[in-house]
Amino acid sequence: MRPGLVSPTIPCYGCTMSAPLKDHPYLTYYLQDILFWYRNGSAGGSRVINSHMKNVRIALKEALASRPAVACVEAQTKPVCFHLERALDNGLHGPASGTTRMLSRITSSLSWGYGYERMPRNLEQKYAYSELMGPRGLVQFDRLILGVVLLAPGTTYPAHSHAGITESYLCLSGTLSQNDAGVYAPGSMIYNPPEHSHRITTDRKEPCLLSYAWTGSEEALANQNMTFKRC
Ligand SMILES: [Fe+2]
Numbered sequence: 001m002r003p004g005l006v007s008p009t010i011p012c013y014g015c016t017m018s019a020p021l022k023d024h025p026y027l028t029y030y031l032q033d034i035l036f037w038y039r040n041g042s043a044g045g046s047r048v049i050n051s052h053m054k055n056v057r058i059a060l061k062e063a064l065a066s067r068p069a070v071a072c073v074e075a076q077t078k079p080v081c082f083h084l085e086r087a088l089d090n091g092l093h094g095p096a097s098g099t100t101r102m103l104s105r106i107t108s109s110l111s112w113g114y115g116y117e118r119m120p121r122n123l124e125q126k127y128a129y130s131e132l133m134g135p136r137g138l139v140q141f142d143r144l145i146l147g148v149v150l151l152a153p154g155t156t157y158p159a160h161s162h163a164g165i166t167e168s169y170l171c172l173s174g175t176l177s178q179n180d181a182g183v184y185a186p187g188s189m190i191y192n193p194p195e196h197s198h199r200i201t202t203d204r205k206e207p208c209l210l211s212y213a214w215t216g217s218e219e220a221l222a223n224q225n226m227t228f229k230r231c
Contacts, residue, residue, distance in 0.1 A: 018069040021139060026105035027070065031133070033099040034146060034211060035060045037170055041189060049191045052166050055215045059144035060133075068139050076111040078128035083152050083207035091173030091209055094186035100172050100209070103148065110138070112150070126152035134214075135222045145214035145221055151176070152207055157200040164220030167192040167212060174208030177201050 021028055038057040043050035084107060091100030112128040127150070131137040134145035149169070151157060169178075169190040177183050178190050178198050192198050194216070202208040214221060 018071050018140070021064070021068050021070050024070050024106075026102050027132070027139070028064075030099065030102040030106065031060065031064060031139070031146070033102060034170075034213070035064070037096075037099070037189075037211075038213070041170075041187075046191070048193070049168075049189070052168060052191060052215065055166070056144065056168070056213045059141075059215065060146070063133060063139065063141040063144060066141070068133075068141050070139055071137075073109075073111045073138060075109050076113065078112045078114070079125045080128045080150050080152050080207075081112055084150055084209075087150060087173045087207040087209040090206060091186060094173060096170070096172045096186050099211070103172070103209075110148075120158060123155075123157070126155040127157060129212075135218075142218045142221065145212075147212055148172075149210045149212055150207065151200070151202045151210070153202060154204045155200075155202045155208070157202075159197045159199040161195050161197045162192070162214065162224065164194050165214045165216040165224065166194055167214050170211040170213075172209045172211055174206050175203045176208045176210070 021031075035057055038053045038060065041053065043053055088100055088104045088107070091097065092104075094100070110130040110132075112130045114124070114127070115129055129147055129149045131145060131147040133139040133141050134147070135142050137145065137147065151174070169184075169192075171184050171186050171188045171190075173186055175183055175185050178200050180201075184190055190198075214224075
């Protein structure tokens with residue numbers, strides 16, 4: 001367990017067993033909050049973004065109604081997790097405070113990884129993600145991927161894109177820019193259609209915590225090959 005964080009709230013029944021989502025109230029509330037964001041958050045007048053938000057909430061409602069299993073995974077950290085408490089503290093003062101609070105209750109049970117076969121060396125210290133729902137997620141579901149991304153202060157997350165995947169980032173804490181085309185604060189949503197190249201930078205002094213949602217075919221969701229682009 002990482003020092004300073006609350007004790008695990010996801011019970012472990014042994015690594016060969018999973019438990020129903022209803023036995024994990026904080027995780028359930030977190031997912032309900034994400035559903036709330038995608039139902040009540042503004043699409044800014046964009047039909048395209050509104051359509052993506054609708055796809056996310058339809059799939060998430062299906063997932064919650066299907067009584068999904070929660071995998072028993074071994075918690076893993078990455079160096080960037082030293083910034084997690086700060087990111088959570090900052091998020092508690094923003095518009096996503098309730099969502100951030102529920103996330104803070106389960107972080108000590110999350111498995112953080114990189115998702116890339118090849119990583120720029122300096123990014124290993126500054127980035128990690130954890131999949132909360134998906135084919136390989138904590139909550140096992142094939143038609144939607146939800147997760148969180150943690151970025152250290154002063155990070156440049158190199159240009160990348162997702163084949164066959166429509167992505168949105170919901171900012172929970174910190175500030176970021178994408179493709180040098182705007183500054184996003186907590187409560188903001190960024191939309192990336194399939195194949196769209198996006199490069200993220202974060203504030204120099206504070207970490208950034210993002211919730212992400214991926215929609216696409218089950219095949220695309222199951223077979224993402226994450227690579228950075230040369231530019
Ligand atoms: Fe992305």
